[in-house]
Amino acid sequence: MKQLFYISFCVLLAACGSKETEKKETVTKTDNTVTLTDAQLKNANLQTGNAERKRVSSLLKVNGQIDVPPQNLVSISFPLGGYLKSTKLLPGMQVSKSEPIAVMEDQQYIQLQQDYLSAKAKQTYLEHDYNRQKELNQSKASSDKVFQQSEADYKCNSINVKAFAEKLRLIGIIPESLNENSISRSVNVYAPITGFVSKVNVNIGKYVNPVDVLFEIVNPSDIHLRLAVFEKDINQLSVGQKVVAYAANNPDKKYDCEIILIGKDIAIDRSIDVHCHFKQFDKSLVPGMYMIGTIEVQNKEDWVIPEDAVVRYENKTLVFLVNSQNQFELIPVITGAVENGFVQINLESDYDLNNKSIVIKNAYTLLMKMKNTD
Numbered sequence: 001m002k003q004l005f006y007i008s009f010c011v012l013l014a015a016c017g018s019k020e021t022e023k024k025e026t027v028t029k030t031d032n033t034v035t036l037t038d039a040q041l042k043n044a045n046l047q048t049g050n051a052e053r054k055r056v057s058s059l060l061k062v063n064g065q066i067d068v069p070p071q072n073l074v075s076i077s078f079p080l081g082g083y084l085k086s087t088k089l090l091p092g093m094q095v096s097k098s099e100p101i102a103v104m105e106d107q108q109y110i111q112l113q114q115d116y117l118s119a120k121a122k123q124t125y126l127e128h129d130y131n132r133q134k135e136l137n138q139s140k141a142s143s144d145k146v147f148q149q150s151e152a153d154y155k156c157n158s159i160n161v162k163a164f165a166e167k168l169r170l171i172g173i174i175p176e177s178l179n180e181n182s183i184s185r186s187v188n189v190y191a192p193i194t195g196f197v198s199k200v201n202v203n204i205g206k207y208v209n210p211v212d213v214l215f216e217i218v219n220p221s222d223i224h225l226r227l228a229v230f231e232k233d234i235n236q237l238s239v240g241q242k243v244v245a246y247a248a249n250n251p252d253k254k255y256d257c258e259i260i261l262i263g264k265d266i267a268i269d270r271s272i273d274v275h276c277h278f279k280q281f282d283k284s285l286v287p288g289m290y291m292i293g294t295i296e297v298q299n300k301e302d303w304v305i306p307e308d309a310v311v312r313y314e315n316k317t318l319v320f321l322v323n324s325q326n327q328f329e330l331i332p333v334i335t336g337a338v339e340n341g342f343v344q345i346n347l348e349s350d351y352d353l354n355n356k357s358i359v360i361k362n363a364y365t366l367l368m369k370m371k372n373t374d
Contacts (some may be wrong), residue, residue: 032163034370035327044369046181047361049205051345051353054304060236060297060345064227064245066289072219073287074192079170081209082106084202085186089215091128091200095191102214105186109171113183116164116175123157130154195219198287218287225257225278228271237262238298243276245293252352255282257293303353304342309360310335311367319345320366322357 087102130150136369137147165175171187199216202208225245229237243257255278268273276293278285310333311318317335320328321361336344347353359366 024181029110032330040266044365048357049360051303051305055301060295062227064291066287067226068223068287072222074211074217076215077213083207089197089200093197097194099191100188101191102189103186110185119160126154126157193219225276229274231270234272243293243295245291248290302344306360307343311363320359
């Protein structure tokens with residue numbers, strides 16, 4: 001009886017040992033390697049391949065906005081001030097150069113026209129008197145004092161005539177066409193450039209000072225994109241470099257640009273202005289519009305693998321190297337640019353990727369088998 005019990009115990013112990021051995025042979029792991037059985041390898045449906053050497057370019061994404069050069073943005077004020085009598089301008093309206101855009105009126109316009117015409121009329125008398133005193137003085141029929149006084153009056157009045165004429169031109173009145181029958185209390189304000197109205201700061205009946213801005217007009221024919229690039233990236237840029245821009249609210253609409261100027265002044269946030277010219281003008285682009293620009297800043301040959309080959313675990317990016325048919329090694333990598341389904345990688349350790357196979361499909365399945373002890 002004792003012999004029978006001993007044999008049964010040995011058989012049971014052998015069976016338990018066989019099951020434990022079988023369980024251990026299912027998955028063999030170390031900290032960074034995993035070995036699968038043939039059955040598990042078949043179920044995992046892994047696909048392997050080699051890393052490739054390709055020319056890749058990284059994209060620099062920066063923010064900016066639509067801008068216009070100073071000569072294409074005009075703030076309109078009126079040099080002498082006055083009351084706004086009428087205007088039909090609204091933001092967004094198109095105007096042409098020299099087109100009347102508003103009417104101003106004030107009593108000082110009347111006074112200026114009166115002073116000019118009075119000085120001009122007096123000029124004729126003073127000119128004749130000057131010439132007469134000049135002849136008399138040459139024959140000593142009049143004293144030098146009288147001649148000098150006549151000369152001074154004539155020249156002073158000439159200065160007044162020219163000064164009043166320039167003031168009239170300043171408010172849009174042509175002096176040569178002005179006479180006593182054309183004096184007006186109102187004058188026109190003309191558009192200095194062709195473009196569209198961006199701002200209207202006044203209303204009818206309001207008194208404006210010479211320093212007040214009535215309207216702002218933008219000529220959009222030379223608008224450009226102003227990007228803010230941080231100083232750490234500025235060395236990767238150069239004049240002539242291509243830029244693709246899009247509006248934040250319409251990312252599907254792309255605009256091709258080219259860098260025309262790189263600023264030399266660093267802002268408080270350590271950014272530098274980079275100015276880009278649009279290859280083709282679009283009326284939907286207006287000054288101040290927020291834009292995003294992407295710039296290709298690198299184009300070199302490097303190791304690339306399919307995006308599916310990269311796994312992320314505990315804030316690390318990793319790939320599986322194939323050590324043998326059933327054994328795989330997990331190694332950390334540094335990822336770079338992503339282009340056409342491939343990702344640029346740099347190895348953190350001294351691994352040689354030449355003729356080295358990696359898992360390029362279902363890598364996450366392998367990671368789950370490696371990390372899941374159950």
